[in-house]
Amino acid sequence: MVITGHVPGGPPRIPSKGLLGWVSHPRSPEVSMRTFALLASSILVGGFVSTAGPLDQAAAHPATLDTTAPSINPGVNGQIAFTSDRDGNREIYRMSGTGTGQTRLTSNSAADEDPSFSPDGRYIVFASSRAVVQHEIYVMNADGTNQTRLTTNDNYDLEPSFSPDGQHIIFTSGPGGGAGEIYRMNTDGSDLVRLTDNGGYEAHPVYSPDGESIAFASRPDLSSDWEIHEMNADGSGVVALTSNTIDDEGPSYSPDGDEITFSSIIAGNYEIYRMNVDGSSPLRITIQSSVDIQPTYSPEGDKIAYTSTQDGDYEIYRMNPLGAGLSQLTVNGALDFDPAWGPAYSECQGRAATITGTNGNDVLTGTSGPDVIAGLGGHDIISGLDGADTICGGSGIDTVTYADHEAALEVDLTGGAGDDGSDEDGPLGARDSIGTDVEYLTGGFGDDHLVGSSADNKLIGGPGSDSIEGGYGSDELRGSSGEDTLSGGDGDDYLLGEGSDDRLDGGEGSDFLVGGRSDDLLVGGEDSDSLTAGEGDDLLRGGDGDDNVTGGEGDDQLAGGAGDDNLDGGDHSDLFNGGTGTDTVLYVSRSTAVVASIGTGAGDDGGKADGVTGERDTIRGNVENLIGGAGSDTLTGNGGDNLIIGGDGIDSMYGLAGTDRLDAEDGAKDKKIDCGGDLDYVAIRDVIDPNGSSCSGAV
Structure with a gap:
């Protein structure tokens, strides 16, 4: 492999791909981002570009990836994959987030580079020239096994990256010396779709964490500078996020999707910057005399790994998002570059989780497709959105919310065989599976049926006429604006009717029932309960036990039932029936x-x-x-x-x-x-x- 020296008028460069000499490229160290390599041991190549027509996808695809879940929060910091020529050839390596355990994953005479993790951390997609002169897209397990070719054509296929739902891979493709474009395919290499078609150069495409957008670098021709752009996931709605007379390259989204980090030569030297996702408020976070490029956020968003020449050659460093806490992760005389920080592997109900929380309090949001979401530690709020989702809360008090759903819901926290929930969890037909380690549940706008578990649950119906069952445990059940039916079940429960004509049944245990603003029915259970009416004409039945029964505004009927009961009617004309005791x-x-x-x-x-x-x-x-x-x-x-x-x-x-x-x-x-x-x-x-x-x- 060959690395050039300083180019007159510009910084030192690692050669990038192509057959017409190297070209400034947003993914190669120095003037590029993360894609560069020699296509043969003695050929200096450059300028990746794209295709003028569809690619040939006739290659066999022996491996099928099980990546079925989106990632709004990519999860806990895992391994860093990177490219190195320390063994005489560009190969893919991986290491921990602190630089330990550096392990070679590929071994052949060609160039393997551009690594990127799948959202669940189980796979690495990369570019390789092992089969032909030009690069193709490959995928392998995160330990380097089962390396499988995904593309077969006459173009240079580079810079692959998974979608957050694990269903697609985007990459750049084109003949040497031509205009580069961005493509999308399934994870087995099928169903190729061209996303850009503007005759210019597009580079380093990356999905936003919610999968709705793609950031990339673009320039109209070889004489222009690189700028950061963003488009919708289908290739529409392209907008420029940076606009100046220097190169802005290598975008990487923060895990929350609020910011993009990138490299820029705006200060006369390549440094790392951060900006809002709309391109506003750029902030310089490295100040070095060296070349600092290829930033990538850690899954937790607390670190940024990047490539730098601070010690005289290309090595991988780590810092926090403000540029402090600098740490060198690789130290050798070879080229180490192209870092990609993956998530630690997590499971939910026996499936690989790609929406993964942290040990803190997270807000995790899925996509319209099937998601596998693991909250891990902390008190998490989880929204799967549409699709058949598999959800685990982990430790802490976790909430699954359907507050955005308009259709009626059937949601069950009791799990059952395989934690598969009831036949219809989530929106009807979606069949969500919610693990028993989820404690809180919020319904949507429809007439929902929410069922708690043996844990201490908090179940909130939301708008609509809801049926809510607490089950075992000391539960909190809340209706809303509809005519709700709340059943506390066993345990010491708190039931609140709120809106329309509600029925509240405490069940066993010492329960606290509060009516709402309409005509409610409140029924105590076998133990000593507290029943409090709201504004309407309410019927309150204490049941067994020594109950406190309190009317509110309106003409209420208060029945103590068995036990020694206290009855307080409140305002208006009330009827008191003490019962036995x-x-x-x-x-x-x-x-x-x-x-x-x-x-x-x-x-x-x-x-x-x-x-x-x-x-x-x-x-x-x-x-x-x-x-x-x-x-x-x-x-x-x-x-x-x-x-x-x-x-x-x-x-x-x-x-x-x-x-x-x-x-x-x-x-x-x-x-x-x-x-x-x-x-x-x-x-x-x-x-x-x-x-x-x-x-x-x-x-």
Whole structure:
């Protein structure tokens, strides 16, 4: 292999490909980016270019890649693949992110270069001239095994790169000395599509992390400078991101897709820059007298690997995105260049994950196709979008969200055989599979059916009339604007209806149920529950256990059920039904006078003014106790054994028949304390209160 010296008027260069002499190229060190090589041991070649017609794809393709998932966050930092001629020929090597474990992956007499990892880190695609004079695209396992040729034609096929969903490979192609164009093919080499056709030179195409765009370097002819461009994934909508009179080359997206790093000679020497994805706010991040080129982000976005001549020859270095923390990764007298930083391999439900989080809190978003998403550590938010997705949360509290979906959902967190979820998870027909290590779930705009697992789940329905089941565990279930049905299941659950006419069923466990703004049904379970109505006319049923049942605005019906229950109707005309046990109606939140009687009025129809005067609450005879508020209340028991507590204010209390206990101790002088007939307990009162009438005789 041959490396030229300094070219008059320009920096030193590594030869690039072609048969008409080398040409400045955005991927070769110095004036280029990441693609350069000799096509034979004694031939200096240059200028990759592209085709004027379709390529011949008649080659056999013995290997089929299992890369089925997109990568919005490429995941945890893994190995770095690179090109080196340290063994006398350009070959592909790999090493750790700190430079250790440098291992040769290819071995032949031709030039192997332009390595790029698949989104799951299992494969490396590269260019090689091993079969013919010109380069073709090959793929191999990340350990160098199963090297397979993907293209067969008379052109130079260079600079391959995987799409984030692992379904496609883009690359540049063209005859020596011609105009270079960008092509796309499937990962087995089939279904070739030409993406650019402008007669100029296109180089170093790379997908954005969401797979929607492709950044590349372009120039109209050999005498022009290179500029960074971006286009849609189908080749449409080409826009220039840089525009000046010097070379801007080698784009690489940050993992979040917000920025692009590249090399530029704008300061008179090739340095590494960073800019927003729209081309704004370029920031210089290396300041060296050497040539700094070929930047590539680490999957976690916390590092940038690049090629530099800082020690006199081409070596690979690493820095953080601000240019600090410099570390040299390769040290030898050979050429080491073309770094490509891949993700560490992760699995989700037995499948290779290519959308991979980190050990921190990540936001992971899939594509419209089938995704395999692994959140790993931290509290992650995961959105698979459309397609049949396979999702794992990992450790931490993880959320799968369908907030962007309009169709009805069937989403199940219980897993099942093979963690395959129910028959229909995600949008109907998509059959998402969500692992049991996902705890939180958010529905979409449709009428969704969400099912929790044995973990402590948080399930949010979103708009639409949703059915939400918490299952085992202490769950939080939230409806929204539709008519929702929420079932807590086992465990101590929190259920919130929010919008329209909702049904909330706590199930087993000590549950907390809150209605919304309409007419809701709240049902407790076997344990001691708290039921709170919202603004509408609500029906609240406490069930077994000692329940706290609270109405809100509206005409509510409160039923305590079994157990010793506390019933508070709130505003408006309410109906209290204590059920079995010793039940209490409370007016402790009232500041105005209350007139409340247990079990009076014809048919208990509220003919007597119970509650705040004019509200006409109805208190059934199976309520035993009354507690007043801060006003001057009139509280009357029935023929049973009652406990009546006046509270603040000048109160009148009447026990009637039964063994009653009246409590007037509030620091104020009350008006009347009358325990009524039968034997009663001694009244609890202040010294200034009137004596209790008939309040004696009980044990």
